[in-house]
Amino acid sequence: MVDTLIIDGLSFALPLFVMAIGGIYSERSGITNLAIEGLQGFGAFFGALWAVVFSHFFNIPIQKLFYLALFLAMVGGMLFSILHALLCIKFKANQVISGVVINILSMALTVFLTTQINSIVFGAMSDKFQIGTSVRFSIPGLSQIPVLGGAFRNLYPFEIVILVIAILAAYILNKTKFGLRLRACGDNPHSVDAAGVEVSKVQFKAVLISGALSGLGGISFAYSISTNFSPAIYMGYGYLAIAALIFGNWNILPTLGACLLFGFARSGGYILGQILKMPSTFSDLIMTLPYVLTLLLLIFFSKSNRAPRALGEIYDKGKR
Amino acid sequence: MSIKKEDKRKGNIFTRIILKLLGNERWQHLTIPIFLIFLSFVAASIIIIALGKNPIGAFYNLLQGAGILPKPSYAGYKSMLTDFLSLLNYMTPMIFASLAVAIGLKGGLFNIGVSGQMLLAGFFATIIIGYSGLNWVVAKPLVLVVGVIAGGILGGIIGFLKYKFNINEVVSSIMFNYIVQYVLSFFIHSYYIDPVSRQSKYISDAARLTLVNLELIGLKMDISIGFVIAIILAIVLKIFFDKSRLGFEIKAVGANPKGAKYAGINVGKTMILTMVLSGVFAGLAGVTYYLGYFASIQPKVLPSVGFDGIAVALLGNTNPYGIIGASFIISIIDRGSTYMSSIAGVRKEIASVITGMILLFSACSAYIQYKIRARKDSLAYMAGKELEE
Numbered sequence: 001m002v003d004t005l006i007i008d009g010l011s012f013a014l015p016l017f018v019m020a021i022g023g024i025y026s027e028r029s030g031i032t033n034l035a036i037e038g039l040q041g042f043g044a045f046f047g048a049l050w051a052v053v054f055s056h057f058f059n060i061p062i063q064k065l066f067y068l069a070l071f072l073a074m075v076g077g078m079l080f081s082i083l084h085a086l087l088c089i090k091f092k093a094n095q096v097i098s099g100v101v102i103n104i105l106s107m108a109l110t111v112f113l114t115t116q117i118n119s120i121v122f123g124a125m126s127d128k129f130q131i132g133t134s135v136r137f138s139i140p141g142l143s144q145i146p147v148l149g150g151a152f153r154n155l156y157p158f159e160i161v162i163l164v165i166a167i168l169a170a171y172i173l174n175k176t177k178f179g180l181r182l183r184a185c186g187d188n189p190h191s192v193d194a195a196g197v198e199v200s201k202v203q204f205k206a207v208l209i210s211g212a213l214s215g216l217g218g219i220s221f222a223y224s225i226s227t228n229f230s231p232a233i234y235m236g237y238g239y240l241a242i243a244a245l246i247f248g249n250w251n252i253l254p255t256l257g258a259c260l261l262f263g264f265a266r267s268g269g270y271i272l273g274q275i276l277k278m279p280s281t282f283s284d285l286i287m288t289l290p291y292v293l294t295l296l297l298l299i300f301f302s303k304s305n306r307a308p309r310a311l312g313e314i315y316d317k318g319k320r
Numbered sequence: 321m322s323i324k325k326e327d328k329r330k331g332n333i334f335t336r337i338i339l340k341l342l343g344n345e346r347w348q349h350l351t352i353p354i355f356l357i358f359l360s361f362v363a364a365s366i367i368i369i370a371l372g373k374n375p376i377g378a379f380y381n382l383l384q385g386a387g388i389l390p391k392p393s394y395a396g397y398k399s400m401l402t403d404f405l406s407l408l409n410y411m412t413p414m415i416f417a418s419l420a421v422a423i424g425l426k427g428g429l430f431n432i433g434v435s436g437q438m439l440l441a442g443f444f445a446t447i448i449i450g451y452s453g454l455n456w457v458v459a460k461p462l463v464l465v466v467g468v469i470a471g472g473i474l475g476g477i478i479g480f481l482k483y484k485f486n487i488n489e490v491v492s493s494i495m496f497n498y499i500v501q502y503v504l505s506f507f508i509h510s511y512y513i514d515p516v517s518r519q520s521k522y523i524s525d526a527a528r529l530t531l532v533n534l535e536l537i538g539l540k541m542d543i544s545i546g547f548v549i550a551i552i553l554a555i556v557l558k559i560f561f562d563k564s565r566l567g568f569e570i571k572a573v574g575a576n577p578k579g580a581k582y583a584g585i586n587v588g589k590t591m592i593l594t595m596v597l598s599g600v601f602a603g604l605a606g607v608t609y610y611l612g613y614f615a616s617i618q619p620k621v622l623p624s625v626g627f628d629g630i631a632v633a634l635l636g637n638t639n640p641y642g643i644i645g646a647s648f649i650i651s652i653i654d655r656g657s658t659y660m661s662s663i664a665g666v667r668k669e670i671a672s673v674i675t676g677m678i679l680l681f682s683a684c685s686a687y688i689q690y691k692i693r694a695r696k697d698s699l700a701y702m703a704g705k706e707l708e709e
Contacts, residue, residue, distance in 0.1 A: 034490060083680070091687040096430050096490060097634065101683045104627055105676035112669035116371070119667075239494045246491065284506040284620070291498045294491075295481075302486045 005267050006150035010159060013263025015220035018162045019241035020248070020255045021169045022213030028173070028250055029206035030186040030199075032312040034099025035084045036214045037238025038106030039077045043215020044222040045110040046076020048129040048229035049117065056122065066134050070158060070219055077215020078208050080106060085207040089200050092314050103238070111231050128230040134158065134223045158220040165213070170252045182206055186308030189315040199315045214238065236291075243294045247301050250308060258297070262290045335695065342692055349642065352685050353635050357649060360677040367673070368666055378664040385659025386652040397540035409530050409544040409613055411651040413438070416550055416605030417629030418647055419557060420471075420598045422638040424489075426561065427594030428574035429482070433493025434602040435626025436500040437474045441467040441603035442610030442617055443504050447512065450523030450611055459527040460545070467607035468600045474500075475599015479592035489595070497622060505619040513619075520617040529612035546608035553604070554640040561640075570594050602626070624672075628654075631679040650675055 019036050026033035051069040055062040080102070087098040111127060118126045134156055142152040173179040181202050184192045189199045221237060222229050240262060248255025269286035342351045365375035383389040387403025394400075417434050424431035431437075445466040449459050474496060481487040512520045525532070531543045561567040572580040573590045581587050609625060610617050632650050636642030657671035 087680075087683055091684040092690075093683040093687065097630075098683050100430075100432060100490075100630060101676075101679045104631070105673075105680055108669070108672035108676040112667060112673045115669055116667055236494060236498055239491065243491050243495070246488070281506055281509045284502045284509065288499045288502045291495045291502075295487075295495045295499075298487045298492065298495075299481070299485045302488075 001271060003150040003153065005264060005271055006148070007154050008267035008270070009260065009263035010151060011156055011224050011263075012266055013259040014159045014162045015217040015224075016237060016241050016244060016262060017256055017259040018165060018220070019214045019217035019238060020245040020259060021166060021252060022210035022217075023242055023245045024248075024250055024252060024255065025169070025173065025182065025206045025213070026210035027245070027311055028186045028308055029182045029203045030189060030308060030310045030313065030315065031085075031088050031203050031207055032095040032099065033084065033207065033210055034096055034239075034242065035081065035102035035106075036099075036210070036241055037234065037236065038099075038103035039081050039084070039211045039214035040218030040221070040238050041103075041110055041233050042080040042106045042218075043073040043077030043211070044218030044229050044233050045114065045129075046079070047071075047073025047215065047219040048131050048222055049114075051131050052129045053121070062131055063135055066157065066223070069131070069223075070161065070216060073215040073219035074212040075215070077218065078212040081207050081211020081214070084211070085204045088207070088314065089203055095312050095314075103234075107231065107234050110229075114229065114231075128228045130228045131222060133227050156220070156224055158216070158223065162216070162220070165216070166252065166256070169213075173252065178202075178205075183308075185315070186310055189310050193315075193317065203315070217241070240290060240294065243298065247297055249301075249306065261293065261297075265289045265293050339692065339696060339699075342688075345693075348689060348692075349637055349639065352688060353637065353642070353646065353682065355688075356635070356681040356685060357678055359681050360674055363677050364670060364674045367670065371666065373664060373666050378660055378666045381660040381663045382653065382656035384663075385656035387655075388652060391659070397535075397538070399539055402539050402541045405541045405543060407651055407655050408547045409542050410655050411647050412544050412546040412550050413605045413609035413613060413623070413625050414628060414632060414647045414651060415554065415644060416546075416601050416608060417625050418632035418636065418643045419550075419554060419640060420601035420605060421629045421633035422636070422640070422643060423557070423570075423594060423598040423601060425633060425638050426574050427570040427591065427598075428577065429479070429489050429591065429594055429598070431475065431478070431493060431595065431598045431602070432490055432627075432630065433474070433478060433496050434598075434605065434629055435622040435624075436493065436497035437471045437599050437602035438606030438609060438623050438626050439504060439617070440474050440500050441470040441606030443507075444470045445527075445607045445611055446520060446523055446617060450527045450615075451512075451521070452527070453524055454526065456526035459524070460529060463527050463529060463607050463611050464549075464604065467603040467611075469603070471599040471601070471603020471606060472596045473599070475602060476592055476596040478599075479595025482595070483588040483591050501620060501622055504617075508617060508619040514616070517616065518619075520619070522615045523611055525615075527611060528615055529608055532615075544608070544612060546604075546612050549604070550608070551644065553601075554644055558640040566590075566593070570597075605629070628675060631675055631682070634682040634685075635678060637685075650678070 019040055023033050023036050047069040050072045051062055051065045054060060054065055084098055084102050087093040088095045114129065115127050118124045136154045136156055138154060139152040143149045173182065181192055181197055185199050185202050192199050218233060222233060226232055244258040244262065245255050247258040266289060269289040273282055273286050342348060342355060361379065368375040368378055380389065384391045387400050387407050390400045417438065420434050421431055445463045448466055449463045478489050478493050478496065481492050482489045508520045514521045529546045533540045534543055561571065569585050569590050572583065572585055573587050577587050605625065609623055628650060632643055632646045636646035653671050653674055657668045660666060661668040
């Protein structure tokens, strides 16, 4: 019981976490990023597409392409995030609107392309790319610990990848020159400009990083919860990630806490449903748990939050 | 040398054409959206050509399917007129939804929760009035009333959370979208499900806001009562924003909350009122969708109209008249796509891609406007300099 709670909770929380890290990068640089939802979908589409294509034409079992798919999903998310960066930074569009536009376009485009490619390349009428679940593994020794051992059992490989990336991302954001400049762009872009650094370039990089990390999150969901790429990937995970980073006050470690909370609320809800032997219609009510929790937590935490000062404003050199 | 100078003064042919077409600021609110739609169709044509199909033929089929151009043949009791009336019926919830988004945008709030508010309003109107068996004289107005109240309350809650707890309205309305979607799915599945259609049970015709299969001049047509209400309310809304004090206050808060506060406007109250009003229109969209265009609710699905409304509101530049025009165009794309895919063999999903691209371009419309002005200024400056010489 505790095992399922931990295993399912982690496999939901960590992809959410990596998307939230991307969001933190983008928002700390001053660019509001609601596009995470669309970026994760496009990344998952891109990764799943090439995994399916390679395995079809080169007869490679799809499980062996796991790391390639992960990498390509990051590339896909990054490519699509160029749109958000261009719209926000070059075309000075409203960043909230741009984010929502990207989400709608991403959904329309990936659904269209998936059905189209399925019918042309594979001759099938389907809006899905089947990729199955990835191979899972347990860490010997650690997984024998009572109660908490579940955290080391039945792991998806992407969970390790995400943890490594998270540590790296925290280091870059808080300890390097690039991270310092990025954070300064979100709080006081004029100081960055005065130091002779191009604000728009830093922001562009930040949005691209957020695109890549969103793509990684998306493909992780595709490889675990849904076992395929389909329009069902647009479940609002991107928005949950944004809610998580708002609780986390735009810092990486507290955001991890928020993501874990969502993950355990979700897996806990399912287990609760099983224990109480509720009929299946009640699963709809359980599905609302993470969202209700989000709202409640927002009510308690939003007031004391401090968003990056220049968030959502496009940097204008002439403005004082 | 002289040719080069001439070239510099007037710009090359391409920029000259664009400036000629889009330069007149009085008409920019019309010309720029049309230009954006044109761009989107060019982009869609490239996709269609890449698929080896003929884009002109496909777009022609699109118009035929929507009832703008005659089809080669019609089934019994059908004609171009019935197709066109169906288009208006389809368009009604979209007008309301886009007006809801536009009201929010005017007040500086982004109501992405229109879909959830629509679903909530449609659900309550369905269970309270739709299943009641009331006479149509009472039922039809009551459907509107219930829709307005349900939508307004949910909108108001989002506004209140923003004002009281500083919760970003985008995040909270998305959370409400999911909560409403799942909770209502639970209730529909538990109490109101039709086991055959897997949807909620059909409502009585008396409560429906569209007169279905009305036999007139040998045709069976769907006449939307909601459409007339939508047009009237769009005009009222335009006057409200141009002439009334509250309309002005909403716009002032949207343009600059700090400035509005110094001017003595109660920003928090105005913010909540904006969301209530936006929710009211979303509620109307919900009842004309679930108790007009449809007569039942599909559980666990948010109406996509609520999201298309964002595109339409942007395309219509948040102007109610512009929104009517933009709804018309987007409805044609949506409605015609089924016929287009059956005749031209282009997949139906291209319709939402076109809509998505229109949206993408309209997000840049302010930039285009700015660029055109900058270009005109620089040309005028250069011309003036030459005169001096």
